[in-house]
Amino acid sequence: MRKILVTLLFLLFGTSAFADCNIKSGSINILANDFPALRTFVETSKQCKGSADFKVTHSSEHNKIAVPALTANPSEFSARIAANSSIVPLMNQDLIRPLDDLVKKYGKGIQDSQLITIDGKVMAVAFMANTQHLYYREDVLKDLGIAIPKTYEEVVAASEKIRASGKMQYPYAAAYKAGWNLAEEFVNMFIGHGGEFFKSGSAEPNINNAKGVATLNMLKKLSELSNPDYLTHDSEAIKVEWESGNVALMTLWASRSGTLLDDEGDPNITKATKLTGPATVGGGNIPAATLWWDGFTLAKNRPDADAEATFRALAHAASNKKMVADAADQAVWLVEGFVPGPKSIGVIEAVKMGAKPYPMLPQMGLMHGALGSEIVEFLQGKESAEQALKDVEAAYISKAKEQGFL
């Protein structure tokens, strides 16, 4: 009897907690990347779907479907969970709607710092931050008397020492898979060297210079300390390398720390896995890393009723103190009430060190694409750094001309 009473009370309390959602109509369909924090976020928003129709697509191929799916009218998805880079194509094609009215009406718990405003209009609501930073094996570094590296030069020296000791053949790992991942590593390193991708105020490329060469040389040094298959390794592959104990130093996304430090795998490796901020490079003082936010955007080509329902459900998650408390180790939440845990060290250090956000420029995607394919031959030793950078610029210019940026 008492149990039933407690359950009833809990149910009552539960429903009253979600009472402000109370969505009566509309349909919600969300497109999102696939990692634990985003699943938690979407699940939380589902709790307050009310009588609205609720669908979600989690896919690591989200970038490929986003633009076509949102271009259709009515669009397939009512919301897209985007990041600094993936919001740009949506903005370029005018596929997402301003959220000002909805924020005013339903966005009570959302903090001002979560709002992504462009030209004074709220275009997205961020809920988590991400970056790539260093992971290290405490036991290995301690055994060899190596201090925790703070710069990439120290990472190289430490890796060489580990290799010389015979403990590991390929002590360093980073996602160098040809294409998007490799280009992202270049972006990080280039920003660490203080580089600017475009001549100020224009879409003219600006990477074929001393900073670009230094960036490539550092990437090459690191690649020589990595598993020879590095050009085929994405974040998931290097995570596996780490968990098999083949790697002692690694640059990886903060959002992956949760799965790296969970109970699966060798407990000794998990115990010795430690996180630290991103490294600097070339004597620079800002880290060779980019800051990312993940946030939600609403499709333009969708009835207002759907947008309203979707916003209310997602805003419920984006201001949910219980979610950020329960899932504190899954991400660095930007939501009010988040208490950073040991797994958030990377992002917090990066922000403290003054890391720059990934450039949110309309033509950046083209540059990223050109980098991903044109610097491979340099890393393979088939081309000089200058030639590789010249190729990147030439490939970018052709694409930018076709797209009307130049």
Next chain:
Amino acid sequence: MPNKTFFWFFLPTGLAMILFIGLPIISTGIQSFYAQHDQVVKEVKKCDPFGCTVSIVVDNEETSKIREAKPLGKFNGFGTYTDRNHLAVDEIKKFWNETESFGAFVDQVTNLPFYKALIFTLTYCLFVTPNVLLLGFIIALSLNAVARKIRGPLIFGTILPMIVTPLVGSLVLFWMIDSQGIIGANIQNLMNDPYLSLKSSKTLTWITIIIYGIWHHSPFAFVVFYAALQTVPQEPIEAAIIDGATRFQRIKHIVLPHIYPVVTFVALISLMDNFRVFEPIIGFSAEGSAQSLSWLIYDNLVNEEVILFGSAAATSMMTIIGIAILLAPVLIRTWKEFKTAR
């Protein structure tokens, strides 16, 4: 078959072909002559959790006005075809004038994305097609010679590579050649080189993909050849045996001429398939070392956040032209034979 019957017989297929193949090709062709309008950008203030900056965005109001007036984009003629990422006409002229030796010129040209992809595609075709024909023929001959009882299971086993989805097949091999996989690790031991990686070396990646291609396509050639072998008349073969012809002579002078039309057919289909090589590049994550024409199209359409329709359309058209050129000799020959046969 009377022409009229043939017409009605072919009509549904013909209509479907025009609708699903002909029209899309025409539309792709038109698309390839257009580029995006000049982007109208404006400077705005952008704020995110990490602070505010002044930077540029696309001015959507202005852009939508231009788009409504000309939805196809800006007419670019052969501009996309001749730019650096395709035929690179200007660059090649420049290289020709600037480089001192022919070798240096070739080096420069093969560094351009389109030619890089073309060379891989052609190399793949050149190695895979003849080997597929040869291997398929040898398997067909051998299977034709074994006892009938075990032929069924053997045939099934032989066509397995064709049944396995290309992506799955290539992934299985991809994991086996990993430096910690069964093949990769053994090769490292054999060569006594711990840094040897089948995936990081360009040549070895090419060889892997070509071997995979032969493995995957041979069953098709085998099935067709095996069927054709069943139609070879026994009398001339028996006569040849009595005349003392060796096995090789019998195959060369009786079997091959008999199944010759089928060989042409398999060669045609094989060439066409191989020229469109794509799945193994994805399966082997070989984008870094090997790019094919089909991969370039894929790259333009999905790999970047900005979709390059013009580029993809131009590469598609050139792929079609490429296949037509490759098939021309075989087609001309078939046409001539068809005429003399009448």
